[in-house]
Amino acid sequence: xxxxxxxxxxxxxxxxxxxxxxxxxSWVSYSYAREGIYWAQSDRVLTTARLLAQExxxxxxxxxxxxxxxxxxRPENEYRWSPTERGRxxx
Numbered sequence: 001x002x003x004x005x006x007x008x009x010x011x012x013x014x015x016x017x018x019x020x021x022x023x024x025x026s027w028v029s030y031s032y033a034r035e036g037i038y039w040a041q042s043d044r045v046l047t048t049a050r051l052l053a054q055e056x057x058x059x060x061x062x063x064x065x066x067x068x069x070x071x072x073x074r075p076e077n078e079y080r081w082s083p084t085e086r087g088r089x090x091x
Contacts, residue, residue: 052058
């Protein structure tokens with residue numbers, strides 16, 4: 001077996017180093033983007049909830065409205081999951 005030359009070993013080490021740095025940079029970028037999206041969505045949801053809570057008629061109407069499951073034209077409990085009656089939901 002013929003030993004690799006110094007140039008080939010250095011080229012391979014450089015290639016592996018670049019691949020490692022690329023993978024690390026990609027992971028860090030993805031992690032920061034995911035966290036930023038999470039916080040942005042959280043802020044939007046909280047802002048919407050606060051605006052709805054400030055409206056005079058929204059919160060009392062939400063408590064007074066009957067709970068409804070399903071969609072128009074379908075049985076009321078079609079989409080409600082009960083572990084004893086319907087089994088696991090199929091999505």
